Amino acid sequence: MPQIWKPGTGGPAAAGALATLWPGLAQAFVEEWEDGDPLCRVPYTELEKPDGYELDAAFLKSFIGLSEALTGVAPIDRHLANQLMKRYATYPRLSATLKKLIDAYRAIAPGNTPPSADAVKQRFMPDPPLNDETKEINEGAKQIIYLWYVSAFFLPRFPDPAKPWFDGTPKVWIYDTPEQYRRALLWSVIEAHAPMTTGGAPYHWAHRPVT
Numbered sequence: 001m002p003q004i005w006k007p008g009t010g011g012p013a014a015a016g017a018l019a020t021l022w023p024g025l026a027q028a029f030v031e032e033w034e035d036g037d038p039l040c041r042v043p044y045t046e047l048e049k050p051d052g053y054e055l056d057a058a059f060l061k062s063f064i065g066l067s068e069a070l071t072g073v074a075p076i077d078r079h080l081a082n083q084l085m086k087r088y089a090t091y092p093r094l095s096a097t098l099k100k101l102i103d104a105y106r107a108i109a110p111g112n113t114p115p116s117a118d119a120v121k122q123r124f125m126p127d128p129p130l131n132d133e134t135k136e137i138n139e140g141a142k143q144i145i146y147l148w149y150v151s152a153f154f155l156p157r158f159p160d161p162a163k164p165w166f167d168g169t170p171k172v173w174i175y176d177t178p179e180q181y182r183r184a185l186l187w188s189v190i191e192a193h194a195p196m197t198t199g200g201a202p203y204h205w206a207h208r209p210v211t
Helices: 012-035 056-073 078-090 095-108 117-125 132-150 176-180 186-190
Strands: 153-156 172-176
Touching: 012 056, 056 078, 056 095, 056 117, 056 132, 078 095, 078 176, 095 117, 095 132, 117 132, 132 153, 132 186
Parallel strands: none
Antiparallel strands: 153 172
């Protein structure tokens, strides 16, 4: 059985993570519906292995700790975390960024001790203005939150190789498997059945989600 997170178990941090990113999420959905093409399966070639590092047990442990710190949800599912980590690590333009995120997390969480909310905000969600280094960390952290909450990257549709990945526009949602989409945290947060998936209570589509 997949782990189901219920509102309240993640605490204020979970609500804060979603609230911080919601304007971007809403804008993205609007852009895609206006285009008339969700483009859920944007084609790309995965890397054979991460860019300069290994996905070992220690890396997964740090990825889980970082994910819990950014989403405000703990504990998160280890099996799903492993899948999302591999997606991030083998996405061509994001692979190097993931290593920087893990290094940044380890710096504020020695021994994988959960960092304070202030330390997480200062390192991953700093106030502007941001230089290229802090912007990459900031945007990279958002990609982790997107993966957990909606199971998708939010990246440039037509990336310019001459520009950093986090400076390109316009952007689209890049999904993977239906199972990851079904298990995205957003649906448990709003107590709704994942749209366009099978199952759910009878007439679940007729009930408004929790707001």
